[in-house]
Amino acid sequence: MTESIRILVVDDEPVVRAGCAQALESCAASVQTAGDGQRAIETMEQADVDVVLLDLMMPGMDGFEVLRWIREHRPATQVIVITGYATIDKAVAAIKKGAFDFIGKPVTPDYLRIVVNRAIEKRSLLDEASRLREEKVQDFHLLLEERSRLETVIKCMQGAVLVTDRQGVVVLQNPAAETLLSLPMLKPPGKPVEQILRNPEAVEMVRCAVNHLDTTSREFRPGALSDYFLKACTAPVSTLSGKLFGTVTVFEDITVQKRIEQMKSEFVAMVSHELRSPLASIDQMISSIQRGQDAERAERLLQRIRARVADLSSLISNLLDLSRLEAGTIVLAPRQLDCRQLVSGILSAVSQRAADAGISTVFTPGPYPVCVKADEAQLKVAISNVVDNAIKYSKSGDEIHIDVARRGRRAVIRVSDQGLGIDADHLPRIFDRFYRVSDERTKGVTGSGLGLSLVKSIVTAHGGTVSAESTVNKGTTIQIDLPPAEATEDRSPFPSPPPSAESAPQTAISADLGGCDDKVDGKGTPETEPEEEPTSSHEVSVTLPEGRTLLLRPLRSGDENQLRALYYRLSSRSLYLRFSTTVKRLNTAQLERLTRINAPDDLALAVISVPDPSDFLEPTQAATSTSSTSLEAPGVESDHRIIGVSRLYGIPGSALAEFSILVEDQWQGRGVGAVLLVQLMKISKALGFGRIWGIVHPDNHRMIRLTRALGGQIMGSPTDSQLEILLDCSRDHQHNCRPPG
Amino acid sequence: MRGRRILLVDDDVDFVDVVSHDIREGGHEVDIAYNGKDALNLARNQTYGLVLLDVMMPELDGYKVCEAIRRIERNRDVPVIMLTAVADHVTETRYSHRDMLESESDDYLAKPVSQEELLERIEHWFRLEEQSGA
Numbered sequence: 001m002t003e004s005i006r007i008l009v010v011d012d013e014p015v016v017r018a019g020c021a022q023a024l025e026s027c028a029a030s031v032q033t034a035g036d037g038q039r040a041i042e043t044m045e046q047a048d049v050d051v052v053l054l055d056l057m058m059p060g061m062d063g064f065e066v067l068r069w070i071r072e073h074r075p076a077t078q079v080i081v082i083t084g085y086a087t088i089d090k091a092v093a094a095i096k097k098g099a100f101d102f103i104g105k106p107v108t109p110d111y112l113r114i115v116v117n118r119a120i121e122k123r124s125l126l127d128e129a130s131r132l133r134e135e136k137v138q139d140f141h142l143l144l145e146e147r148s149r150l151e152t153v154i155k156c157m158q159g160a161v162l163v164t165d166r167q168g169v170v171v172l173q174n175p176a177a178e179t180l181l182s183l184p185m186l187k188p189p190g191k192p193v194e195q196i197l198r199n200p201e202a203v204e205m206v207r208c209a210v211n212h213l214d215t216t217s218r219e220f221r222p223g224a225l226s227d228y229f230l231k232a233c234t235a236p237v238s239t240l241s242g243k244l245f246g247t248v249t250v251f252e253d254i255t256v257q258k259r260i261e262q263m264k265s266e267f268v269a270m271v272s273h274e275l276r277s278p279l280a281s282i283d284q285m286i287s288s289i290q291r292g293q294d295a296e297r298a299e300r301l302l303q304r305i306r307a308r309v310a311d312l313s314s315l316i317s318n319l320l321d322l323s324r325l326e327a328g329t330i331v332l333a334p335r336q337l338d339c340r341q342l343v344s345g346i347l348s349a350v351s352q353r354a355a356d357a358g359i360s361t362v363f364t365p366g367p368y369p370v371c372v373k374a375d376e377a378q379l380k381v382a383i384s385n386v387v388d389n390a391i392k393y394s395k396s397g398d399e400i401h402i403d404v405a406r407r408g409r410r411a412v413i414r415v416s417d418q419g420l421g422i423d424a425d426h427l428p429r430i431f432d433r434f435y436r437v438s439d440e441r442t443k444g445v446t447g448s449g450l451g452l453s454l455v456k457s458i459v460t461a462h463g464g465t466v467s468a469e470s471t472v473n474k475g476t477t478i479q480i481d482l483p484p485a486e487a488t489e490d491r492s493p494f495p496s497p498p499p500s501a502e503s504a505p506q507t508a509i510s511a512d513l514g515g516c517d518d519k520v521d522g523k524g525t526p527e528t529e530p531e532e533e534p535t536s537s538h539e540v541s542v543t544l545p546e547g548r549t550l551l552l553r554p555l556r557s558g559d560e561n562q563l564r565a566l567y568y569r570l571s572s573r574s575l576y577l578r579f580s581t582t583v584k585r586l587n588t589a590q591l592e593r594l595t596r597i598n599a600p601d602d603l604a605l606a607v608i609s610v611p612d613p614s615d616f617l618e619p620t621q622a623a624t625s626t627s628s629t630s631l632e633a634p635g636v637e638s639d640h641r642i643i644g645v646s647r648l649y650g651i652p653g654s655a656l657a658e659f660s661i662l663v664e665d666q667w668q669g670r671g672v673g674a675v676l677l678v679q680l681m682k683i684s685k686a687l688g689f690g691r692i693w694g695i696v697h698p699d700n701h702r703m704i705r706l707t708r709a710l711g712g713q714i715m716g717s718p719t720d721s722q723l724e725i726l727l728d729c730s731r732d733h734q735h736n737c738r739p740p741g
Numbered sequence: 742m743r744g745r746r747i748l749l750v751d752d753d754v755d756f757v758d759v760v761s762h763d764i765r766e767g768g769h770e771v772d773i774a775y776n777g778k779d780a781l782n783l784a785r786n787q788t789y790g791l792v793l794l795d796v797m798m799p800e801l802d803g804y805k806v807c808e809a810i811r812r813i814e815r816n817r818d819v820p821v822i823m824l825t826a827v828a829d830h831v832t833e834t835r836y837s838h839r840d841m842l843e844s845e846s847d848d849y850l851a852k853p854v855s856q857e858e859l860l861e862r863i864e865h866w867f868r869l870e871e872q873s874g875a
Contacts (some may be wrong), residue, residue, distance in 0.1 A: 273797050276826040281755040287855060288759045304755050438752035438775045448756070733812035 037061030
């Protein structure tokens with residue numbers, strides 16, 4: 001300790017100073033001296049000292065003044081005052097004023113050392129205390145942080161959290177507690193848990209934790225503690241030494257789980273009943289036969305037994321299929337199939353049964369393939385069930401009609417019977433599990449009750465829909481709708497289009513080519529059979545009225561998800577084409593890239609090129625072009641310069657394509673975009689698109705005027721950053737190349 | 742004075758076929774309904790001596806039909822026997838034997854039921870009715 005102690009001796013007598021200094025040498029690292037108050041203060045101003053020996057009676061600045069200074073500026077410094085004989089009262093006064101101790105003259109070295117050491121000790125203790133205080137503040141901040149983190153966690157928990165102290169007084173509840181338990185906001189000091197939780201069992205859980213350090217778990221039905229079905233768990237919280245600190249209770253909302261459990265047990269009950277009932281009836285019939293019946297009746301009963309056995313068997317199959325489908329253990333192995341073939345196969349299988357019942361089947365497959373991507377076995381089950389139903393509810397002499405065709409993009413299978421029909425009251429429920437109509441007319445018909453619900457599950461798993469129409473005693477039609485087959489996997493991958501070009505989002509669409517192996521050349525005239533699709537070939541050539549040939553190529557594979565998302569958003573009935581007419585500033589290099597028709601990432605198809613641009617544009621100051629690179633494109637004369645290009649990614653004849661119009665820097669604002677737009681509309685019409693929809697910048701007044709001139713609609717408000725325009729390109733637009741004035 | 746006509750309500754045609762046959766062999770008259778709605782139509786126009794009612798049917802379940810029959814004045818006190826194919830140990834459902842005993846019905850029979858037991862039970866209820874002078 002002596003290593004760092006500094007002492008200052010202040011006395012006007014040099015003898016005293018020297019004497020003390022010598023006596024204290026061994027106690028401290030340094031001993032300084034000062035002959036008067038002024039010099040003492042100066043010394044202390046330079047460097048801190050730990051202990052000061054101070055003579056009270058000094059000429060000049062007196063000791064009390066120095067003492068005062070020290071208390072004010074160096075409060076940690078310990079002062080020992082030196083007094084004369086008859087001045088004890090002064091010493092006492094000094095102590096009252098903050099001195100540590102006093103020592104009387106003459107000063108004995110030993111005694112001096114003792115007193116000084118005590119002062120040193122005090123100084124050390126003060127330092128230590130100060131250090132501890134700082135540490136405590138830091139720890140406190142850490143604790144606050146930790147606590148705040150914890151509080152955040154608790155606040156954000158979905159479960160309700162209730163914390164009590166060791167007396168069972170609720171000290172913390174999170175927002176979820178207020179909701180789940182309908183508790184009012186907690187205000188300090190908190191209430192005992194009995195007043196917060198109104199359920200004695202819940203209170204008991206907390207008391208258990210408090211009194212016995214037990215952790216308990218319980219469920220509470222709706223109404224017991226709150227409107228929700230809750231699971232609660234209470235645990236005691238102890239300190240490290242094992243003493244109880246408080247309790248924590250967490251409440252979870254298990255309403256959904258309970259509902260699921262309930263549904264499951266209802267299902268089990270239904271299945272149990274559905275399996276036992278036919279067995280009971282079979283047993284009943286057997287008993288009847290055994291008791292002795294006339295031959296005719298016995299024979300009839302035996303036939304009914306057989307029928308019920310078959311039904312039970314099919315119920316069990318359907319049940320297994322259904323449960324596997326829902327558990328996800330059936331792995332659907334979809335592949336391209338032609339529905340016509342599938343249905344044809346099913347019909348041959350049932351033909352005998354139908355014929356025996358005097359029912360004829362009429363199958364009309366369309367002339368074009370109806371391709372879907374589906375699991376063959378599952379789809380067979382679905383369609384068979386529908387056909388079986390039709391047969392079951394038909395009578396001798398009735399016909400069952402089965403059509404398989406394409407409607408727009410979807411595959412549609414319709415099975416119509418002329419049988420019993422279904423009452424409007426029952427119709428909405430026929431796809432429900434085990435639902436059967438039971439009345440005089442239908443009493444003879446038995447079945448698994450699961451057939452149609454299995455159909456629904458299978459069709460839904462394939463992304464399709466099933467629906468029914470019916471008229472009592474006239475017949476029923478069941479229709480299965482399936483989404484179209486997706487493109488084949490063996491397309492060459494295409495890199496993405498140049499990113500800088502458009503402002504329109506890159507919803508690049510993969511051309512839905514490929515499918516069922518038919519090759520159809522998509523000649524772009526509106527009279528083309530709308531159900532026909534160009535299939536398999538990756539390229540489609542379209543000849544425009546101008547004689548220019550367009551080459552369309554599908555875009556990158558892997559965009560199916562975006563495509564699907566886009567399809568989902570847009571109705572398949574309305575044909576919307578998305579394109580962007582926002583004209584971007586392009587440099588020549590970008591433009592050049594875009595016009596490269598052979599580039600696999602691109603479907604550039606229209607190039608506007610002029611020998612002398614000013615020829616048909618508004619007479620404006622002809623800008624001198626700084627770019628002298630001549631861009632080449634097929635069909636463009638070499639001395640022409642390309643100043644703009646339009647692009648299309650799309651599917652000829654179908655709903656979606658994306659456009660962009662790009663105009664070279666200098667030619668913006670001159671009507672080039674307008675010319676391209678008109679041309680684009682002609683192209684769209686030629687390709688069989690209906691309407692086109694695009695985005696335009698509100699400042700692009702030219703484009704907006706043109707849109708209106710072409711009979712299009714503008715949507716959006718003036719403050720939007722972009723507007724939408726809608727144009728009907730199926731009409732004939734007589735518009736000359738002069739942009740609107 | 743109550744007649745001895747029996748109303749049999751069940752959606753299973755084969756069960757109805759055999760059971761109605763058995764009942765007629767026993768000398769009683771039977772009316773048949775395959776669903777609750779038809780049963781109530783019959784009950785409105787006829788006073789029955791006994792109702793045999795399947796507990797689990799599509800749409801209107803047995804308990805509801807039972808209550809509805811009781812609300813028809815002329816059949817307010819008719820004995821109702823529930824019929825069930827469900828085993829006793831399935832107690833989580835609403836169709837356990839206990840549920841049936843606690844409902845507004847008077848008795849229950851488990852399927853399949855022999856002709857003997859059926860007729861015996863019918864006779865039993867008819868005797869009771871006679872004794873109480875209904």
